[in-house]
Amino acid sequence: MAEHVEEGAEVLGKVFEQYRAEMTGKARQLLLEADVPASVVDADDIVSSAFATALRNPGAVRQPRAYVYKLMRTEILHLVTRRAEHRLLDAKRRADPLCCPPPYVADFSAxxxxxxxxxxxxxxxxxxxxxxxxxxxxxxxxxxxxxxxxxxxxxxxxxxxxxxxxxxxxxxxxxxxxxxxxxxxxxxxxxxxxxxxxxxxxxxxxxxxxxxxxxxxxxxxxxxxxxxxxxxxxxxxxxxxxxxxxxxxxxxxxxxxxxxxxxxxx
Structure with missing residues (x-):
């Protein structure tokens, strides 16, 4: 079991070295298509997050390159969903401030x-x-x-x-x-x-x-x-x-x- 983990981690490391630039460009393209600004997340962050997720269980990864691309798309989809929820909440708050009060921020001045x-x-x-x-x-x-x-x-x-x-x-x-x-x-x-x-x-x-x-x-x-x-x-x-x-x-x-x-x- 430990050998499979080490082999999987080694393979992921080689994929990262070989396809990092390609994956970063693809992540940048996906973020642009999803209308996610760079102020929210950067393409390098998407790639790093995908590899970090894959390295949690490297022994179970069969097709490393395809798996990392899948994780990248899943992460971007999650960001799009979360941004849509935030926009909906902001719209509800503007329509009815009493329905959705703004989050409480503690005052430490005293x-x-x-x-x-x-x-x-x-x-x-x-x-x-x-x-x-x-x-x-x-x-x-x-x-x-x-x-x-x-x-x-x-x-x-x-x-x-x-x-x-x-x-x-x-x-x-x-x-x-x-x-x-x-x-x-x-x-x-x-x-x-x-x-x-x-x-x-x-x-x-x-x-x-x-x-x-x-x-x-x-x-x-x-x-x-x-x-x-x-x-x-x-x-x-x-x-x-x-x-x-x-x-x-x-x-x-x-x-x-x-x-x-x-x-x-x-």
């Missing part, structure tokens, strides 16, 4: 923003604190394991981790607070520019006049709710963001590789 915030906050920590947080929160080491790997007492690792997490929570909350303040300032300036008719906006103060607040009470409500939301974020959500981002950042490193004894891990 994760990227959170990661940047955490990285900036991590850069403000000392090297021992950064090492302790990265080992316990990102790589999944216990405090005892981190203590052994870094040559420190478990209590020292626990102290570094606790202080570092507190500082990181403050940093994440400060970043969120800054975003909220910037949003509130932008909304306030925009509303000030739209002063009521007959009244000119004040230019001697950054705050709107007293009469402006009752007429735009929703701004005050927004600020109060924003402050309350910020307090909730500071108390709960910042820790959730911090732990989640650190865990995701550690997945790329997280084969539990040995920790460096000292130095910066970011």
């Amino acid at each position: 994760l990227v923003g959170n990661r940047q915030t955490v990285v900036r906050a991590m850069s403000e920590l000392s090297a021992p604190q950064r090492t302790a947080v990265w080992a316990t929160q990102a790589l999944g080491y216990t405090r005892e394991e981190t203590a052994v790997l870094t040559g420190r007492h478990p209590g020292t690792v626990a102290r570094h981790t606790t202080r570092a997490m507190a500082l990181l929570r403050v940093g994440v909350a400060a970043a969120l607070a800054g975003a909220l303040v910037a949003f509130g300032a932008a909304v306030g300036v925009r509303l000030q520019q739209k002063a009521p008719a007959g009244r000119s906006p004040r230019t001697d103060s950054l705050l709107p006049p007293v009469q402006w607040w009752p007429e735009n009470w929703f701004v005050l409500v927004t600020l109060v709710l924003g402050a309350y939301a910020l307090w909730l974020v500071r108390r709960h959500f910042s820790l959730w963001i911090l732990s989640g981002v650190l865990r995701l950042m550690g997945l790329g490193e997280g084969l539990r590789s040995p920790l460096p004894i000292t130095g910066c891990l970011l």
Whole structure:
């Protein structure tokens, strides 16, 4: 059985060397007749795919050249069928968008923003604190394991981790607070520019006049709710963001590789 496999593979190799140019030209002709553009697949790809399929069971191939040509035609027919299905689906989507919604594409912008915030906050920590947080929160080491790997007492690792997490929570909350303040300032300036008719906006103060607040009470409500939301974020959500981002950042490193004894891990 092994001899037949080796012989079949050897014969296919000779066919590839002898008829490669001919088969590539034939594949190019078939793709042109099937109206399959080169941006979808190239003639060389069709030939290579056909030989790869034939080499899965070379011992069963009786007429190598004819068999490869058959595989090429089958592959091109499959491409034509798949393109027709895609065109039909696009036509249905254009006719009725609610019937066939577009595919969902995940939005990673929030994760990227959170990661940047955490990285900036991590850069403000000392090297021992950064090492302790990265080992316990990102790589999944216990405090005892981190203590052994870094040559420190478990209590020292626990102290570094606790202080570092507190500082990181403050940093994440400060970043969120800054975003909220910037949003509130932008909304306030925009509303000030739209002063009521007959009244000119004040230019001697950054705050709107007293009469402006009752007429735009929703701004005050927004600020109060924003402050309350910020307090909730500071108390709960910042820790959730911090732990989640650190865990995701550690997945790329997280084969539990040995920790460096000292130095910066970011």
